[in-house]
Amino acid sequence: MNLITVVRLPFTRSVGWKELQQRHPSIPLLAWAIVLPMSLLPPLLLYYAGTHYGDEFVAGFADREWRFITTILFLAELLTFFVMGWLIHAVVNGTRELSIDYHDAYLLAALAPLPLWSSAIMLLIPSLLLNALAVLVALGISCILIYHGLQALCRRTDEDVVTMSATYTIMAAGVLAWGLLMAIVWAY
Numbered sequence: 001m002n003l004i005t006v007v008r009l010p011f012t013r014s015v016g017w018k019e020l021q022q023r024h025p026s027i028p029l030l031a032w033a034i035v036l037p038m039s040l041l042p043p044l045l046l047y048y049a050g051t052h053y054g055d056e057f058v059a060g061f062a063d064r065e066w067r068f069i070t071t072i073l074f075l076a077e078l079l080t081f082f083v084m085g086w087l088i089h090a091v092v093n094g095t096r097e098l099s100i101d102y103h104d105a106y107l108l109a110a111l112a113p114l115p116l117w118s119s120a121i122m123l124l125i126p127s128l129l130l131n132a133l134a135v136l137v138a139l140g141i142s143c144i145l146i147y148h149g150l151q152a153l154c155r156r157t158d159e160d161v162v163t164m165s166a167t168y169t170i171m172a173a174g175v176l177a178w179g180l181l182m183a184i185v186w187a188y
Contacts, residue, residue, distance in 0.1 A: 005019070006114075009111065009145060009148065009149070010115070010141050010142075010144045010145035010148060011144065012148060013148045013149075013151035013152040013156075013158075014152070017148070017149065020107060021104060021152070021153060024103055025103070025107065026103070027085070027102070027103065027106045030106055030107060030110040031078075031081065031110075034110045034111070034114075035077075035078065035081045035110050038113070038114060038117040038118075039074060039077040039078055039081070039113075039117060040074065041117050041121070042073065042077070042116075042120035042123075043070035043071070043073045043077075044070070045120045045121065045123040045124065046070055046073065046123060046185070047066045047067070047070045048123065048124070049061075049123040049124075049126070050062070050064055050066040050069075050070075051066055053126040056126050057126045057128060058128055069184070069185055072184055073181060073184060073185060076180075076181050076184060077181070080113075080177050080181070081106075081109055081110065081113075082109075084109040084112070084170075084173070084177070085102070085105050085106035085108075085109035086105075087109075087170065087173055088100065088105040088106075088108055088170055089101075089102055089105035089106075091166050091169050092105065092150065092166050095162055095166060097162045098150070098156070098162055098163065098166060099154060100150075100153055100154055104153045107149075107153070108146060108149045108150070108153065111145060111149065112142050112145050112146050112149070112174070113142060113174075114142075114145075115137075115139075115141040115142050115145065116135070116138045116139065116142055116178070118138065119131075119134040119135050119137070119138035122134040122135075139175070139178070142174070143167065143171050146167050146170055146171060147163065147164065147167040150163045150167055150170075151163050
């Protein structure tokens with residue numbers, strides 16, 4: 001699968017999803033090939049921003065224990081992948097109209113945070129407003145990615161209310177998990 005197809009995944013339910021589903025990547029392969037390397041990006045860039053920009057980025061930013069914070073963030077991101085895969089499976093199979101197997105649920109759990117992980121690249125620019133905007137856009141793209149992923153993986157039609165409801169539930173849990181991760185960063 002090429003990069004253009006991966007970039008198009010959030011915007012369509014037809015391009016790329018069947019190819020990914022047919023490849024049927026194992027959960028450990030998803031964890032090693034996608035989740036592990038991509039989940040390293042935010043902690044590394046946050047460590048860079050925290051140690052190089054200091055108070056220029058946000059007042060009190062320089063005085064934090066960035067080694068500890070970024071290590072906890074990385075471990076929490078890995079744990080979140082496994083919890084979200086289970087949650088996607090439970091939410092989708094909790095309805096009568098939808099069905100998804102564990103491999104597809106974890107595939108979606110591995111792909112959904114890609115925009116959020118990629119938005120960490122904006123930490124190379126010491127602007128809080130720009131970084132907050134990038135995270136909000138990435139969060140929106142992640143929501144759309146989950147919606148179109150559920151449509152494709154569960155073989156649903158456009159504007160399906162059941163898929164929208166499942167997406168809403170999954171994203172609510174995802175935003176809660178993301179909020180907890182951000183609370184960890186700011187608490188220490």
